[in-house]
Amino acid sequence: MSPVAPSETDLPPDPVLAAERAHLARALDCLSEMRVAATAVTDAGVDAWASERLGAARAERLRALAADPGVPPFFGRTDSGGPVPETFHIGRRHVRDDAGDPVVIDWRAPMSRPFYQATAADPQGVARRRRFGFADGELTGYEDERLDTGDDGPGEFLRAEIERPRSGPMRDIVATIQPDQDDIVRAPLSESICVQGAPGTGKTAVGLHRAAYLLYTHGGQLARTGVLVVGPNRAFLRYIEQVLPTLGEVDVAQSTVADLTGRVPVRGVDEPATAVLKGDVRMADVLRRALWGEIRKPADDVMVPLAGRRYRVPVERLKRYVDDLRRRARGDDDQQLLHYAAGRERLAMLLAGDARRQKEAAGGSPTDAETRRAARSPEVRAFCDEVWPSRDAAGLVAALFADAALLARAARGVLDDGEQALLHWATPPRSVRSARWTEADAVLVDEAAGLLERTQGFGHVVVDEAQDLSPMQCRAVARRLAAGSLTVLGDLAQATSPWSAADWGQTLAGLGRPDTVVRPLTRGYRVPAEVLDYANRLLPVIAPGLPAATAVRGEPGSLRIHPITDLAGPLTGVVTELAAEPGSIGVVCADDVVGEVVALLTAAGLPAAALVDDGEPPARIAVVPATLAKGLEFDAVVVGDPAAIVAAEPRGLHRLYVVLTRAVSTLVVLHRDDLPAQLADVPG
Numbered sequence: 001m002s003p004v005a006p007s008e009t010d011l012p013p014d015p016v017l018a019a020e021r022a023h024l025a026r027a028l029d030c031l032s033e034m035r036v037a038a039t040a041v042t043d044a045g046v047d048a049w050a051s052e053r054l055g056a057a058r059a060e061r062l063r064a065l066a067a068d069p070g071v072p073p074f075f076g077r078t079d080s081g082g083p084v085p086e087t088f089h090i091g092r093r094h095v096r097d098d099a100g101d102p103v104v105i106d107w108r109a110p111m112s113r114p115f116y117q118a119t120a121a122d123p124q125g126v127a128r129r130r131r132f133g134f135a136d137g138e139l140t141g142y143e144d145e146r147l148d149t150g151d152d153g154p155g156e157f158l159r160a161e162i163e164r165p166r167s168g169p170m171r172d173i174v175a176t177i178q179p180d181q182d183d184i185v186r187a188p189l190s191e192s193i194c195v196q197g198a199p200g201t202g203k204t205a206v207g208l209h210r211a212a213y214l215l216y217t218h219g220g221q222l223a224r225t226g227v228l229v230v231g232p233n234r235a236f237l238r239y240i241e242q243v244l245p246t247l248g249e250v251d252v253a254q255s256t257v258a259d260l261t262g263r264v265p266v267r268g269v270d271e272p273a274t275a276v277l278k279g280d281v282r283m284a285d286v287l288r289r290a291l292w293g294e295i296r297k298p299a300d301d302v303m304v305p306l307a308g309r310r311y312r313v314p315v316e317r318l319k320r321y322v323d324d325l326r327r328r329a330r331g332d333d334d335q336q337l338l339h340y341a342a343g344r345e346r347l348a349m350l351l352a353g354d355a356r357r358q359k360e361a362a363g364g365s366p367t368d369a370e371t372r373r374a375a376r377s378p379e380v381r382a383f384c385d386e387v388w389p390s391r392d393a394a395g396l397v398a399a400l401f402a403d404a405a406l407l408a409r410a411a412r413g414v415l416d417d418g419e420q421a422l423l424h425w426a427t428p429p430r431s432v433r434s435a436r437w438t439e440a441d442a443v444l445v446d447e448a449a450g451l452l453e454r455t456q457g458f459g460h461v462v463v464d465e466a467q468d469l470s471p472m473q474c475r476a477v478a479r480r481l482a483a484g485s486l487t488v489l490g491d492l493a494q495a496t497s498p499w500s501a502a503d504w505g506q507t508l509a510g511l512g513r514p515d516t517v518v519r520p521l522t523r524g525y526r527v528p529a530e531v532l533d534y535a536n537r538l539l540p541v542i543a544p545g546l547p548a549a550t551a552v553r554g555e556p557g558s559l560r561i562h563p564i565t566d567l568a569g570p571l572t573g574v575v576t577e578l579a580a581e582p583g584s585i586g587v588v589c590a591d592d593v594v595g596e597v598v599a600l601l602t603a604a605g606l607p608a609a610a611l612v613d614d615g616e617p618p619a620r621i622a623v624v625p626a627t628l629a630k631g632l633e634f635d636a637v638v639v640g641d642p643a644a645i646v647a648a649e650p651r652g653l654h655r656l657y658v659v660l661t662r663a664v665s666t667l668v669v670l671h672r673d674d675l676p677a678q679l680a681d682v683p684g
């Protein structure tokens, strides 16, 4: 490896650097030419709709080409061996010259793959791999690996990339994706994947790069069906939201489960036992039975008016129509099922169709419009209201919770009396609108909506922190999957919800893809070895059998553990010291003392603010409630009073494991001599 530092003024100019800078300048020129050309394309289509589409396509292209001054057009290069070596510069998007020849190759193109995959043992035609360093848009250095002479392996660039101080949201890792990560990023669209990865192994990064890769490789198909990224909360989405746009992908939906299922305003909070029950998969059965139990057996013939005459549809035929429709409502595939609302319309059409056949048999020839009118006639509507009443999702759930008899019917043999009592509203709200819905209720309302009508499905869904999803939340995600595939990301050791399982089987089944292969990621990029090894001591207790990650780098002095008697003095001291260095700082504590900790730090003149779940960017010194720390990272983390974090919830040790694995460079633990047993023996 031959890392080259920025050239000093008194050294002769490095010819390699000079040549690469010239290529950079050329790439930038070509990029602006491409932008000019894209602007010049006129929007005149054959009609207004086509013109609008052309305009949208152009806007899209311009957005994709928009220059971000901080983002250089390439970050790497491969040179083939042989007498006439071929050279490719690899960047975030294709850049072409006037003649259409490539100046930079998109990192997702098949030609770029060896850049990520080639090793000395398997050089894949690459003799030399070069990575570039930039500062403020200037090309300042490069690092070469000679694969033809056996010199490879992640060098200083990977380390520098990881350790670059954090400010603001998550960055892409496109310049340094590692081979095991690349395998997942480039897996075929048809393959659903579950990534079980220890903290900081790059799951989130890999999932987002996979979305970008799939959009590039299957643009046409996915542009129609769309890609959805699901994250645990808004603070997390805010953290990751810039990664895909930086990779040139601006049209990916990013949402929390709460937002996906936000059909009713959430104003209430469930008792823990009630929340657990409402997330249980048996609730799907209860709701299905509640809704389909509304359907009554037809009791009488119906007279259907059609084109000026009335036709009798006998009760036996009516029963058959209803039974046939009900049968088509069974099954697991949301895209194939007959949904309740469509069933009601179909029933009306069956009656109208019956009358039409009768008229035709008598020599008439009613039109389609007349038949549709018959289906909308008061007689047919009255029959449907009686037999197949129209329902709305929130109304159904409200009725179920308010009406003990309805609940008992729907839950018979599924929920016991105690469980039914947990669901029952002792004082029902005056109206459905004024109900104090909880988060778990919203998921149930979404389930009910999914019974009534088909849910819009995406072509690919990436679900992060999936280990925490309740079975009912899994179903909510699965409904949005259509026929597409899934990327499931998570870590069983970081599972903090009451539904957390010891393996992935239940979650993958709930997500509708039980055969998904689980792929491990075990190389930890975020957390230095000293910190990771310390946190990993919790693994035998919180996730027995799960392999521990190995950190790719060590950082002596990165772990500091201090006993304290009072938090205030040591905390302000440590944060003041850390704030003197660049980078982000997270002060993590039990949720109920966040206000107190913010007050303490601001009183000491430190610019600290609480991290809240409204999507606002965190302050440079963010005071993070332990329950919001998941998925986030900071250059330095201070954990205040870990025992309080453990004590705050049933899976408190799992939470502590999450908290201890958020630091990129420094972890300081301030404890009152009450560390969990596994952590009590402090490394020297």
Ligand SMILES: Nc1ncnc2c1ncn2[C@@H]1O[C@H](COP(=O)(O)OP(=O)(O)OP(=O)(O)O)[C@@H](O)[C@H]1O
Pocket (backbone or CB within 6 Å): 158, 161, 162, 171, 172, 173, 176, 177, 178, 181, 197, 198, 199, 200, 201, 202, 203, 204, 205, 206, 491, 494, 525, 526, 630, 631, 632, 633, 661
């Ligand atoms: N190949 C890589 N090159 C550079 N940085 C990387 C690489 N892989 C991961 N990282 C960095 O490591 C950190 C952790 O990545 P990420 O958040 O994706 O991990 P994770 O597995 O989702 O972690 P957690 O489970 O703790 O949330 C990020 O800062 C990411 O940019």
